[in-house]
Amino acid sequence: MMGKYNKVLVANRGEIAVRIIKALRELGISTVAVYSNVDKDSPHLRIADEKVCIGDAKDSYLNVYKILSVATKYNVDAIHPGIGFMAESGEFARLCEQYNIGFIGPSSSLIDAIGNKSNAKIIAKECQVPVIEGATAPVNSYDECEELGEIIGFPVLLKATHGGGGKGIRIVNEKEKLKDNYNLCRKEAIAAFNNNELLIEKAIQGFKHFEVQILGDTYGNVVHLGDRECTIQRANQKVIEEARCQNIAEEVRQKIYEDALKIARHINYAGPGTIEFLVLRSGAYYFLEMNTRLQVEHTITELITGIDIVKEQIRIFEGERLSVTQEDITYDGYALQCRILAEDTRKGGMPSIGKIAKWNMPGGFNVRVESGYGCGTVVSPYYDSLIAKICCKAPDKAQAVKKMSVCLEEMEIEGISTNVDFLKYLLGKHEFLEGHYTEEFMSKILEEYQLYHLNSAM
Known part of the structure; x- marks a missing residue:
C-alpha cells in the first residue's frame, strides 16, 4: 500500500516506539500504540493518539495476529514495526501485504532475500564484495558442521541465519567444543527467531x-x-x-x-x-x-x-x-551514543529489575536523550535491558567524550542497577579515546573493571 498515511500503528515498545510516534505526529499522522500489561505506564502511551493493550508480557508484542487484529479494528493505513523481530520478519511483512495494510519497511521478498544471512552472503559474493571464508548455505546436521569446521580450520563462528541482536552467535576455538556450542546455538536461534538454521564460517x-x-x-x-x-x-x-x-x-x-x-x-x-x-x-x-x-x-x-x-x-x-x-x-563533527542498560556490570551484566525511584536525565547543547522509561515506571524481566540512550555531538571525538562524561555524571537513576559507572570507566581509557581498539578491547576492559570492584570490596 502506498499513498499518504492518515493513521499508523507502531508495533514496538520502549525508546524506539517513542521515537517513531513523535516522527509520525510531526508529519501529521495519527498514531496507535500497542502495549502489554506490564507496560501500562510507559511513556510511548502518553504521546500516542490511541492505545490498545494486547495481552501479557509473554504474548503481546511478538504475537503477529494480535497486532494485525488491532490494525484492522482501528483502520490503520500502515504498521511501523520499529526494530527487532517484526521489522526483520518476512512473514509479518507478507501478512501485511495480504491484508492490504502498509508495512513501513522493505517488501517480504526483499527481507527474505537479504535478511537471511546465508542469502546475504551469496548476494555479496555476486556483487564481488569480500566475504568471510565458510559456508554460504546453512548446515544440515552436526556431522556436516564438524566436517566444514575441519576444512575451514578453528576458530570458527556459528551464527543463526535469521534475526539479529547478537543472539544465536558463538565463537568455537577448538573442535572438542563444537558439538555443545552447535546445540546451544540452535536452541538460542529457535527461541529468538523460530528458526534454528546455522551458518559456519571462519572466526x-x-x-x-x-x-x-x-x-x-x-x-x-x-x-x-x-x-x-x-x-x-x-x-x-x-x-x-x-x-x-x-x-x-x-x-x-x-x-x-x-x-x-x-x-x-x-x-x-x-x-x-x-x-x-x-x-x-x-x-x-x-x-x-x-x-x-x-x-x-x-x-x-x-x-x-x-x-x-x-x-x-x-x-x-x-x-x-x-x-x-x-x-x-x-x-x-563526531557523535557518540552510550546505551544505558538495566544491569549490574560488576556481576557480569546480571539484569536488574524493579521500579525506577529517581530519574534525572542530562541535557544541553548537542545532547540527545531517548528513553522509554521514567520515574515510577517498572523495568520488568521480560524485555531487553536498554532503558535509555544518550547521544552527544561535538567537533571531534575528544570533545564528544568530555561532553558524554559530563552527561553520565549528571544522570541520576535510582531503584535499579545500571551500567553508567562502567561507561564512565570505559570512556576514561586512553585506548578508547585514541580509537585504535578492536573487538578484543571490550573483554579486557570488562575484566579490569570487575577486578577493580572486587579488590575495592575486599
Whole structure:
C-alpha cells in the first residue's frame, strides 16, 4: 500500500516506539500504540493518539495476529514495526501485504532475500564484495558442521541465519567444543527467531565492527549516510556507537561505501538499512550482514548528517522519492551514543529489575536523550535491558567524550542497577579515546573493571 498515511500503528515498545510516534505526529499522522500489561505506564502511551493493550508480557508484542487484529479494528493505513523481530520478519511483512495494510519497511521478498544471512552472503559474493571464508548455505546436521569446521580450520563462528541482536552467535576455538556450542546455538536461534538454521564460517579476530547506513526509495535511488563504529560490544550486544569510525584509511572507507551501495542497488533496496563489515588492521575487510530496518544507533547518524532517518523512512513507503542525493550529504563533527542498560556490570551484566525511584536525565547543547522509561515506571524481566540512550555531538571525538562524561555524571537513576559507572570507566581509557581498539578491547576492559570492584570490596 502506498499513498499518504492518515493513521499508523507502531508495533514496538520502549525508546524506539517513542521515537517513531513523535516522527509520525510531526508529519501529521495519527498514531496507535500497542502495549502489554506490564507496560501500562510507559511513556510511548502518553504521546500516542490511541492505545490498545494486547495481552501479557509473554504474548503481546511478538504475537503477529494480535497486532494485525488491532490494525484492522482501528483502520490503520500502515504498521511501523520499529526494530527487532517484526521489522526483520518476512512473514509479518507478507501478512501485511495480504491484508492490504502498509508495512513501513522493505517488501517480504526483499527481507527474505537479504535478511537471511546465508542469502546475504551469496548476494555479496555476486556483487564481488569480500566475504568471510565458510559456508554460504546453512548446515544440515552436526556431522556436516564438524566436517566444514575441519576444512575451514578453528576458530570458527556459528551464527543463526535469521534475526539479529547478537543472539544465536558463538565463537568455537577448538573442535572438542563444537558439538555443545552447535546445540546451544540452535536452541538460542529457535527461541529468538523460530528458526534454528546455522551458518559456519571462519572466526575473524582483531577487527573493527563497521556499518554503513543506507537509505533507498522505491524509484531506484539509494544513498549512504556515512558509517558508524560498533566495536564496543558485550555478548554481541552493542554498548557504545560512534559516527564516524576513527582510524580507518580514507581509501578503505570509500571502498566500503562503494561496496555497500553496490549491494543495495543490486537488490533494489528501499528504506533505511545497515550493511555491516569487519575491518582488519591491515585494511582488509569482509561483508558481515545486512539489517533491513532501523538500528538503535541511527540517532548518531542523524546528528552528524542532519537527516531525519525515521521521517525519510515513512515518506519512502508513502511513495515519495528520497529528499537528498549523495552530493547533499555532509558530515558535521563526531557523535557518540552510550546505551544505558538495566544491569549490574560488576556481576557480569546480571539484569536488574524493579521500579525506577529517581530519574534525572542530562541535557544541553548537542545532547540527545531517548528513553522509554521514567520515574515510577517498572523495568520488568521480560524485555531487553536498554532503558535509555544518550547521544552527544561535538567537533571531534575528544570533545564528544568530555561532553558524554559530563552527561553520565549528571544522570541520576535510582531503584535499579545500571551500567553508567562502567561507561564512565570505559570512556576514561586512553585506548578508547585514541580509537585504535578492536573487538578484543571490550573483554579486557570488562575484566579490569570487575577486578577493580572486587579488590575495592575486599
